[in-house]
Amino acid sequence: xxxxxxxxxxxxxxxxxxEAAGKPISEIFIDEGxxxxxxxxxxxxxxxxxxxxxxxxxxxxxxLDDGTRALLADLPVAFLEMGVAEAxxxxxxxxxxxxxxxxxxxxxxxxxxxxxxxYTEVARxxxxxxxxxxxxxxxxxxxALELKDA
Numbered sequence: 001x002x003x004x005x006x007x008x009x010x011x012x013x014x015x016x017x018x019e020a021a022g023k024p025i026s027e028i029f030i031d032e033g034x035x036x037x038x039x040x041x042x043x044x045x046x047x048x049x050x051x052x053x054x055x056x057x058x059x060x061x062x063x064l065d066d067g068t069r070a071l072l073a074d075l076p077v078a079f080l081e082m083g084v085a086e087a088x089x090x091x092x093x094x095x096x097x098x099x100x101x102x103x104x105x106x107x108x109x110x111x112x113x114x115x116x117x118x119y120t121e122v123a124r125x126x127x128x129x130x131x132x133x134x135x136x137x138x139x140x141x142x143x144a145l146e147l148k149d150a
Contacts (some may be wrong), residue, residue, distance in 0.1 A: 001136045006028035006147060009054035012043040020044070025059075042068060049063040049075070060111070063118040076145045081116075082130060082139065084108055122138060140144050 003010035014025060017040050021028055028037045047058050049071045052101055062068050062082050120126060125144030129137050141147075 001134050002141055005138055005142065006055065010057070011052045011054065012057040013041065014057070014059045017041060017059075022114050023096055024130065038065065041065070045071065048135075055100040060115065062114055063122065069118065069122050076147065077123045078125045078127050078141045078145055079119040080141075081119075081126050081128050084112075116121060 017028070017037075018024060023031075024072050025037065028040065030073060038061070041062050044066075045058060045068050050090060058068075063072075125141065127137060127140045127144055130139065
């Protein structure tokens with residue numbers, strides 16, 4: 001939606017990884033392990049930042065890599081923040097997410113405690129999604145990043 005409003009393309013690094021690996025992320029975690037997945041993720045983010053000039057969505061753990069955070073440092077990054085109740089409503093914590101397989105609500109909280117400082121480190125804007133429609137969130141990102149007239 002944000003890309004459409006900006007008249008640009010959209011790319012998702014998780015989709016890039018799935019296409020390159022030929023299997024879902026959950027299977028990459030099971031078959032090759034998280035370190036292998038994180039390397040694929042680093043490569044996908046590097047390629048996407050170099051090749052893509054539109055809206056780019058990163059997987060939730062991409063921010064863990066120092067090199068990825070360095071790549072994002074000068075870009076207009078928005079962190080879409082939400083609480084666990086909103087995460088359940090929007091994404092469903094029963095989805096095939098490898099790091100949320102056991103006790104998803106508690107694990108989500110732990111992951112967010114670990115990652116939130118890294119997200120805010122690179123984000124030019126933090127936009128809450130709580131109680132907002134996707135349209136409202138897109139507007140808030142455009143406003144926060146001052147992209148309305150871009």
